[in-house]
Amino acid sequence: MPTLAMRPETRIHPLAWWMWAIALTFAASATTSTWLLGIISAGAIAVALRFRSDGPWRHSINYAIYLAFTLLLIRLTLAMLFGAKIPGHVLFTLPSVRLPEWLSGIALGGEVTSEKLLTILREGFKLATLVIIFGAASSLTRPKELLKSLPRALHEAGVIVVVSTTFLPQIISSIKRIRTAQRLRGSRANRGLSLTRVLIPVIEDALTKSLDLAAAMESRGYGRTHHRARHRLSASLLIFGLLGLVAGIYLLLVPNSLVNVPWLILTLAAAVCVLGLWLSGRNLRLTVYRPINWNLEAIALPLLGASVAAMAGIHFQSLTSLAFASALLCAPFLYLGRQA
Amino acid sequence: MRSSQASLLLVGAIGLGAFSWPLFISSTSPVQNGGHWLFLIILPLVLAVGISAISQDRLDVRAVALLGVLIAFATALRTLGAGQAGIEPIWLPIILGARVFGREFAFLLGTLSLFASALITGGVGPWLPYQMLAAALVAVGAASLPRAQGRIETVLLAAYAVVASLVYGILMDLQFWPWLGGGTSIAYVAGGSLSENLRHFFLFHATTGLAWDIPRAIFTAFLILILGKPILRALQRVNRRASFVLSERDSQPVEIS
Amino acid sequence: MISLSNATLRYEGAPVFADVNFEILAGEFVLLMGATGSGKSSLLRVMNGLTPHLTGGELTGDVQVNNRSIRNVRPRELAESIGYIGQDPLAGFVSDRVEDELAFTMESLGLSAEVMRKRVEETLDLLGLNSVRHRSMATLSAGEQQRVAIGAALTAHPKILLLDEPTSALDPTAADEVLALLQRLVHDVGMTIIIAEHRLERVVQYVDRIIHVHGDGRVSISDPTTALQASALVPPLIELARLESWEPLPLTIRDARRLAEALRERLSSAPAPRTNQDSDIPREIFAQCEKVSVAYGKHQALRDISLNFTRGSISAVMGRNGAGKSTLLATFVGLNSPEKGSLTLGGHSPSELSSQSLSRLVGFVPQEPGDLLFCESVSAECAANDKDRGLIAGTTMNVLNAITPDVDHSMHPRDLSEGQRLAVALAVVAAAEPPLLLLDEPTRGLDYLAKARLGSILRKLAHQGRAIVLATHDVELVAEIADRVIVLAEGDLVADGSTVDVLTSSPAFAPQVQKILAPSPFMTVQDVINANLGQN
Secondary structure (H helix, E strand, C coil): CCCHHHCHHHCCCHHHHHHHHHHHHHHHHHCCCHHHHHHHHHHHHHHHHHHCCCCCCCCHHHHHHHHHHHHHHHHHHHHHHHECCCCCCEEEEEEEEECCHHHCCCEEEEEEEHHHHHHHHHHHHHHHHHHHHHHHHHHHCCHHHHHHCCCHHHHHHHHHHHHHHHHHHHHHHHHHHHHHHHHHCCCCCCHHHHHHHHHHHHHHHHHHHHHHHHHHHHHCCCCCCCCHHHHHHHHHHHHHHHHHHHHHHHHHHCCCCCCCHHHHHHHHHHHHHHHHHHHHHHHHCCCCCCCCCCCHHHHHHHHHHHHHHHHHHCCCCCHHHHHHHHHHHHHHHHHCCCCC | CCHHHHHHHHHHHHHHHHHHHHHHCCCCCCCCCCHHHHHHHHHHHHHHHHHHHHHHHHCCHHHHHHHHHHHHHHHHHHHHCCCCCCCCCCHHHHHHHHHHHCHHHHHHHHHHHHHHHHHHHCCCCCCHHHHHHHHHHHHHHHHCCCCCCHHHHHHHHHHHHHHHHHHHHHHHHHHHHHHHHCCECCCCCCCCCHHHHHHHHHHHHHHCCHHHHHHHHHHHHHHHHHHHHHHHHHHHHHHHHCCCCCCCCCCCCCCEC | CEEEEEEEEECCCCEEEEEEEEEECCCCEEEEECCCCCCHHHHHHHCCCHHHHCCCCEEEEEEEECCEECCCCCHHHHCCCEEEECCCHHHHCCCCEHHHHHHHHHHHHCCCHHHHHHHHHHHHHHHCCHHHCCCEHHHCCHHHHHHHHHHHHHCCCCCEEEEECCCCCCCHHHHHHHHHHHHHHHHHHCCEEEEECCCHHHHCCCCCEEEEECCCCCEEEECHHHHHHHCCCCCHHHHHHHHCCCCCCCCCHHHHHHHCHHHHHHHHCCCCCCCCCCCCCCCCEEEEEEEEEEEECCEEEEEEEEEEEECCCEEEEECCCCCCHHHHHHHHCCCCCCCEEEEEECCECHHHCCHHHHHHHEEEECCCHHHHCCCCCHHHHHHHHHHHHCCCCCHHHHHHHHHCCCCCCCCCHHHCCHHHHHHHHHHHHHCCCCCEEEEECCCCCCCHHHHHHHHHHHHHHHHCCCEEEEECCCHHHHHHHCCEEEEEECCEEEEEEEHHHHHHHCHHHCCHHHHHHCCCCCCCHHHHHHHHHHHC
8 A cells, every 4th residue: 555655746756866866977977086986876875775766676776786896897807907007016917918919919917006906996986886876866766657757758658668567567477378378288399499389479469469459549549639730840850959969979079170169069959959859748738647746855856966066076175075075965864754 | 751760860870979989089079088978968868859759750559559569578588588698588579570660660669678678677777878779770770671581581680680689799898898998908099090999999899798799699590590480470460450551640541432 | 429321341352341320329228249250349440430540441431420420530539439448458558557547548638637636536436446546457357457448448538438348358247247337337427338249148138229240241230129039149048038939028037037937837847957867877087186275375276175077077167266266277287286185187197297198188278279379370280289299190180170160271370260269279189189178268259159169069079088177157158068067166165066956056156047947957948948848
């Protein structure tokens, strides 16, 4: 039974958590201080463990931590194998193999110094933090709510994904059912063939059901409110936006003398895209049943994240700033209820 | 050209850029060390635009239902399949569905399959937009293969599966390259020559992802060889039964006299 | 409300129905009846435009709903006028929460949040679904799922509802609930309801008019009495009434009982039916279980069941959904190992046998016969079966032809009708000549003709010396062919006796004829015919 805390009115909007996460991502990208990265990671983990949702993504933060370690390990291994030489205290030496010329003549192995390891760890920490932030955001939201909060322009895609999550248990149970039936058919068939015998009826069954689903959706009015006329405007905006992005990216990557123009083009193009998406959404004229509203607690989250990002951005690096960042990250503990 | 086709093209172009920029980036570029951060922000927007443009233009209720069911099937395969060491049955419905239903359907099938299975398997990581895009490229490629029938078609698709698996691996490693290879001798060199970067990448790829790609290629090709024909036929049957062509919104009723 | 003028529907070839003209008025409860494959579903779908807009086909003439022609608008434009509920409610669900499903319709129509909230609450109350509103769809019973499907269509507030075989997947209790709901919608809410149904005995007493789809293109609409007098497919009640020439034709058990006074008198002196069945001849016991208990986790599915099945007999296992019928069958096939007790098939224990040898001892036709079939054509299916079981080529095909000669061998099994698919599955399973045959709910989706054919096939197979066990809700079929009835409830064996004894002793399991002629132990029309012949 749902508790009071889970009524839509008291829940935190999933986008609030994701915007918080995105702001923290900005912070992680902008900062050069490993300490700040550490605080961000720790804060994200703490908030995730405390406030995680009861959906299927509960354990994302656990997987993320595990994954972050793995990635750091990979980074270390690669650095030890291929690393550039950083002089310092030698910890151990790997056998050195010189690769042939056609592979750039790179030397494998060699000395491994503690400075090198620390440098690599510091650089890898950014990726680890990023992974942890994403894992935290996943843990804090439920996928169904996220689907519901998608921008309206992506509504059809949202419906497709919702349908797939609804059908998934049916397909799994039909696999079990059909596997049982085929087993009883008593065949000498080997494994490969029995895979055919199970998957073919499953997929045929599923495809037939999809036609029934289409009939049901159509009869209930799905697709009615899409207006074709306005669609031209939004479609054109989207195309122009994409063209702008292509131009901006090209100018950024390729050598040229334009310094600020690419950024300007990119920002404009992104704005045009967002405008096009918003307009597409409005064309759909849909409503949402019992939407999760933005309450004060939810609005505070992106603001908190943005503050941390701002601090990282201005490279404010003293001890006080670190303490301040910790406080910002722990703020949710103070005002959010147990079940977000 | 329809707006959905144009979006598909543009998204594809941006996508290729998003994967291959380390090979081409100049040393004077303001993002020479941070291209991956830039694309982290741009890609979700680009994917949203692509998905929105195609679904608004070309998506009939039958396509919605069919995509939902195929994606559920793909997700079921992903949860039941091993998932490690490249054993990824998810490519079976993606490649075959793309083949039968065309490019725009394929784009949505690839993107949303990866998204939906991420929803089920436990969360989202910063590489998800790249995965979605790479899957979309694989799917659109499958939809662009030349017409063929019968046994030839199955063999063609299996061969494509091998190529596509390897390419998918390369794309995902390209994406990881700036994150994991920095500071090593096999990092990408902004402004470096293409051959030098390619050599660095090859070493990176060989040490990280290649071990996944080869089993994936073999496994997917194997699945297509044994299951391809009956699944294709089942898909074609439903295509015919629904008189199904990705029809325009508000189109005229079918065959009324 | 709905009017068809010279409507003809064609899918490549002969028309499904031709030159149909009728009008359905507001507030009517109409039944659409016809044999499987006659075009009932197509006619139903044409009423809201699903055919031809979604499923193709060529429509000539016009169909109008509230004066809007379906030729010009897609079904989704008519969602507020007319709602459609398909055969498989689970397949029509977009989301897996009850509330979200009810709301989806309104979201698509763009209704405001307040209106949506209000209508969801009203619909939950109307359908009695408030207790399950937060549950996931997969955990609901079939009856509840069907009601949610109806609710999902109702939230658009249509005035007309079309239902395609709403009770086919339901046990009798759930079916009655759904039909009572539909009755209430017609009488209290003033809706117009058109329902396509095979199980006429459940519906005929409620409907105002019957549309009969003849299958050769003709469609006729008339009041129930006229339609049933003329039709070949009728429930036992009507068959008895026609046999005894009762006037006016009774549509309910109560009316029939009043008219049956004379018949009851006559039959009270007739010998009880089925007494001279060769039940005294000892038959060989093929399969038996002794004090078997099966548990799924904490749930005790079967408790201390002791049964035996003899060759040449047809046994029916009856009981509510969830009573353990399917579990019992599954145990006999070796899918579950009993935690207590023993089970033998022809002297062997199922768990010791390989699936190859097991398939020579017992054959199982599941609820969905299509689960067994995986080839592209019927002939391929038969050939594969021969190869699998090491039979001489052509054996399965011969068995199929003996069962039913009118299946097109080149057709894809999924394109066959329900009855034909069941026949193919039965042939596949029976080809290896297993002495024990188990069938789980075989009568779903079958019309009376197909059921009669199934009955005669099973009798033939039993005659060949096989033991046949049916898990079913269908009392009429049980009355026709079963020698013995076993009733399970909550995993316990509640009754085990001859058909006559069990079916006549409980009102819940009484077939129609028995209800009319109680307390005389006559269960089928054939029994009455035999008695009449005996008396002459």
